[in-house]
Amino acid sequence: MNFGLSILSLARFQFAMTTVFHFFFVPLSIGLALIVAIMETIYVVKKDQLYKHMAQFWGRIFLLSFAVGVVTGIIQEFQFGMNWSDYSRFMGDIFGAPLAIEALVAFFMESTFIGLWMFGWDRFSAGIHCVFIWLTSIGTMISAMWILAANSFMQNPVGFMINAKTGRAQMTSFGAVVKNPQLWYELPHVLFGAFVTGAFVVAGMSAFALLKKRNIDFFRKSVKVSLIVGLVATIGVVGMGDLQTRYIIKEQPMKFAATEGLYEDSGSPAAWSIIESQNTKKHKSNWSIDVPYVLDILSYHKLSGNVKGQNTLNKELHAKYDKKFGKDMNYYVPAKTLFWSFRVMAISGGLFALIAIIGLFFNRAGTDLIMRQRWFLWVLAICTFLPFAANTAGWFITELGRYPWVVYGLLTIADAVSPNVSVASLLTSNIVYFCLFSGLGIVMIVLSRRALRQGPDDLLKAADDAPYDPYGKGAFSHE
Amino acid sequence: MSNLQFLWFILVGVLFSGFFFLEGFDFGVGMAIKSLAQTSHERDVVIDTIGPHWDANEVWLITAGGAMFASFPMWYASLFSGFYLILLLILVALIMRGVSFEFRSRMLTESGRNFWEWAATLGSFFAAFLFGMMFTALVKGMPINAHGDMSAHFTDYVNLFSLVGGVAVTLLCYLHGLNFIRLKTTGPLRERALKWARPLYWLLFAGEVLFAVLLYFNTDFFTKKPVSSLILVAVLVILTILATWGVYSNHEWLSFISSGLSLIDVVVLLFNGLFPRVMVANNAANSILIKDASNSPYTLHLMTVISLTVLPIMLVYFIWSYWVFYKRLAS
Numbered sequence: 001m002n003f004g005l006s007i008l009s010l011a012r013f014q015f016a017m018t019t020v021f022h023f024f025f026v027p028l029s030i031g032l033a034l035i036v037a038i039m040e041t042i043y044v045v046k047k048d049q050l051y052k053h054m055a056q057f058w059g060r061i062f063l064l065s066f067a068v069g070v071v072t073g074i075i076q077e078f079q080f081g082m083n084w085s086d087y088s089r090f091m092g093d094i095f096g097a098p099l100a101i102e103a104l105v106a107f108f109m110e111s112t113f114i115g116l117w118m119f120g121w122d123r124f125s126a127g128i129h130c131v132f133i134w135l136t137s138i139g140t141m142i143s144a145m146w147i148l149a150a151n152s153f154m155q156n157p158v159g160f161m162i163n164a165k166t167g168r169a170q171m172t173s174f175g176a177v178v179k180n181p182q183l184w185y186e187l188p189h190v191l192f193g194a195f196v197t198g199a200f201v202v203a204g205m206s207a208f209a210l211l212k213k214r215n216i217d218f219f220r221k222s223v224k225v226s227l228i229v230g231l232v233a234t235i236g237v238v239g240m241g242d243l244q245t246r247y248i249i250k251e252q253p254m255k256f257a258a259t260e261g262l263y264e265d266s267g268s269p270a271a272w273s274i275i276e277s278q279n280t281k282k283h284k285s286n287w288s289i290d291v292p293y294v295l296d297i298l299s300y301h302k303l304s305g306n307v308k309g310q311n312t313l314n315k316e317l318h319a320k321y322d323k324k325f326g327k328d329m330n331y332y333v334p335a336k337t338l339f340w341s342f343r344v345m346a347i348s349g350g351l352f353a354l355i356a357i358i359g360l361f362f363n364r365a366g367t368d369l370i371m372r373q374r375w376f377l378w379v380l381a382i383c384t385f386l387p388f389a390a391n392t393a394g395w396f397i398t399e400l401g402r403y404p405w406v407v408y409g410l411l412t413i414a415d416a417v418s419p420n421v422s423v424a425s426l427l428t429s430n431i432v433y434f435c436l437f438s439g440l441g442i443v444m445i446v447l448s449r450r451a452l453r454q455g456p457d458d459l460l461k462a463a464d465d466a467p468y469d470p471y472g473k474g475a476f477s478h479e
Numbered sequence: 480m481s482n483l484q485f486l487w488f489i490l491v492g493v494l495f496s497g498f499f500f501l502e503g504f505d506f507g508v509g510m511a512i513k514s515l516a517q518t519s520h521e522r523d524v525v526i527d528t529i530g531p532h533w534d535a536n537e538v539w540l541i542t543a544g545g546a547m548f549a550s551f552p553m554w555y556a557s558l559f560s561g562f563y564l565i566l567l568l569i570l571v572a573l574i575m576r577g578v579s580f581e582f583r584s585r586m587l588t589e590s591g592r593n594f595w596e597w598a599a600t601l602g603s604f605f606a607a608f609l610f611g612m613m614f615t616a617l618v619k620g621m622p623i624n625a626h627g628d629m630s631a632h633f634t635d636y637v638n639l640f641s642l643v644g645g646v647a648v649t650l651l652c653y654l655h656g657l658n659f660i661r662l663k664t665t666g667p668l669r670e671r672a673l674k675w676a677r678p679l680y681w682l683l684f685a686g687e688v689l690f691a692v693l694l695y696f697n698t699d700f701f702t703k704k705p706v707s708s709l710i711l712v713a714v715l716v717i718l719t720i721l722a723t724w725g726v727y728s729n730h731e732w733l734s735f736i737s738s739g740l741s742l743i744d745v746v747v748l749l750f751n752g753l754f755p756r757v758m759v760a761n762n763a764a765n766s767i768l769i770k771d772a773s774n775s776p777y778t779l780h781l782m783t784v785i786s787l788t789v790l791p792i793m794l795v796y797f798i799w800s801y802w803v804f805y806k807r808l809a810s
Contacts, residue, residue, distance in 0.1 A: 063581055071577035075570055077544050081559025082566060092552020093774045097782055100545035104786060107538040108793045112800050115531035170775045418560040420628035425563050432567060436574060447585045
């Protein structure tokens with residue numbers, strides 16, 4: 001029974017589905033942890049209760065996101081063994097270490113301190129309590145660092161050798177694996193992207209509340225904090241994206257050519273296609289709308305220079321790898337997806353910067369401009385969802401652009417899949433995950449909307465301003 | 480087998496022991512939500528006993544999995560791809576249970592809370608049961624080929640032995656959870672947990688005897704390592720006697736520590752039986768050995784240095800968080 005499906009396509013679909021879904025909640029949690037930490041720090045410094053309530057209110061969204069992020073993360077760890085056992089055997093010597101370190105260093109830190117943060121409001125001084133959310137936030141970032149160290153090796157293998165006897169990759173320098181340049185371009189870009197996500201979710205959800213004119217002071221201050229973070233993070237994410245682009249031209253030129261829809265060499269100076277119709281079967285461009293010089297600016301920060309097209313690169317890759325992998329390899333990556341993903345990402349980046357600047361201007365103290373510009377509140381509200389599209393687009397480029405390899409130049413995707421897993425098993429797990437994720441996604445949206453609709457009133461009104469703490473005073477009864 | 484390989488076999492065992500000791504009572508407490516607790520308030524209290532901790536306890540599993548990957552990738556690859564459907568069900572159970580506590584606290588209706596309480600209870604039950612089943616099947620021996628790939632049929636992992644193993648682990652976790660509730664609450668919950676634990680311990684004795692008999696017939700434990708296996712079975716029985724005594728004489732710490740140690744003893748029993756293998760094949764020639772399954776000495780050495788540096792720091796704040804919330808909750 002294979003229903004016309006192959007284990008390879010099912011395993012790839014599952015990896016895409018589980019990572020995309022997981023990565024809705026990862027950047028959201030990293031971003032929200034930082035923003036909640038900043039809000040609580042303002043509370044500690046200014047002693048203004050409003051910021052404490054802000055930290056508690058947005059903390060509710062953070063905890064929801066964190067819970068779903070954790071459980072979908074377990075799938076990721078199991079998945080390498082379940083669906084990609086030959087990958088695990090080939091890569092275990094290198095890939096397992098960052099994964100184990102991530103758990104030991106980061107997961108214990110975030111899970112322990114998030115527990116202390118959740119249940120510790122009454123048990124610790126404001127300053128100590130604030131340290132807990134910072135440790136949680138730092139934990140989420142350390143976690144990102146180690147998992148991206150693992151991913152970076154797959155993009156750009158360094159510090160290893162192939163064991164002649166076993167045929168498997170073997171680490172020769174942990175320092176090189178950690179210092180992988182790919183990692184240090186990728187990590188800041190991902191982290192800034194996460195901060196953008198957290199910032200625009202807080203700003204966007206606040207805009208929904210402001211449209212209904214609820215808790216205006218509370219939500220305007222939330223907009224202020226989040227858009228400042230959002231603006232700084234957008235500058236960071238675009239800047240690091242630019243550095244990463246110029247790195248990729250050198251290391252993975254096929255990926256870059258595909259994101260620019262370039263089939264033939266551009267010649268100098270190179271024009272940039274805003275939109276393009278492609279024929280991916282014949283590997284050519286049908287028509288495109290071009291802007292002169294821009295591709296050179298993107299690629300080299302200059303006004304001249306040739307950028308290699310996919311057809312040239314395909315020949316180069318065949319020349320380089322045919323001896324090892326055979327003539328039948330297809331080195332073309334899913335070009336249309338990469339092309340449009342890049343545009344989603346780039347346009348989002350521009351929009352975020354623009355909206356953050358306008359928003360901070362409308363929202364400045366002493367004016368209620370933001371309340372009168374309802375069109376802007378709507379735009380900001382819709383921005384709640386945009387970061388998720390941008391994040392997903394970024395990973396499409398990174399991961400699909402690695403095709404046909406799972407480890408660049410070393411191991412093909414086809415050789416990585418578990419040989420002993422049946423189509424029926426994979427089909428079952430795909431259906432189960434699909435149903436599970438649909439359910440979790442719906443519950444997340446419903447609960448986030450509900451938290452927003454209920455607003456922070458319960459926090460603002462509570463006389464003793466203490467959230468329910470089962471470990472608070474009175475719970476303890478002596479023997 | 481090198482010293483480092485031996486050390487990492489032990490370390491993986493230690494991490495799984497930590498997981499079963501800690502997540503064992505989490506699973507038990509989870510099951511108690513819909514069994515022991517009878518009112519909405521009692522269910523709140525039961526959940527709050529593990530509220531600050533369950534997430535960090537589960538990280539022991541993630542770390543055990545990661546450590547297995549980082550030290551014995553051939554073991555990790557064979558085990559995870561081989562027990563595919565069991566692990567899929569374990570994941571579903573862990574996911575439903577993992578979100579249930581947060582989601583339940585946001586529910587406005589009784590039926591909404593009811594749904595997530597069942598998710599927590601059933602998720603805990605199936606996670607404990609399926610882990611028990613998987614580890615029992617693991618030591619029994621599975622169809623594994625020369626490449627290390629396991630292609631098991633339904634009856635290879637669902638049979639009398641694995642079912643008894645699953646039930647025994649579930650019961651151990653449930654009692655461990657009851658012992659934890661006795662330590663962490665006051666009032667009716669504490670008394671009821673004590674009352675329920677008494678008959679269940681007699682059931683556990685029966686389960687352990689049955690498990691030991693099946694272990695004798697289904698594995699090579701008693702032919703290859705008769706002395707250590709017998710000692711570990713005896714320790715399991717003694718610990719259960721101590722826990723039972725703690726239940727009848729109402730020594731709460733004694734019961735809790737004994738039930739926790741008996742879960743660890745089960746892990747030690749299984750790892751002792753596995754040694755020097757990591758996967759037992761029906762065809763002995765295909766069993767995967769520690770010496771063949773591990774990473775390079777470089778990576779093992781690296782992971783040893785990192786783990787031994789980080790673990791003590793992590794243990795300090797991990798234990799501190801228990802000390803912070805060491806309070807009984809009134810039911």
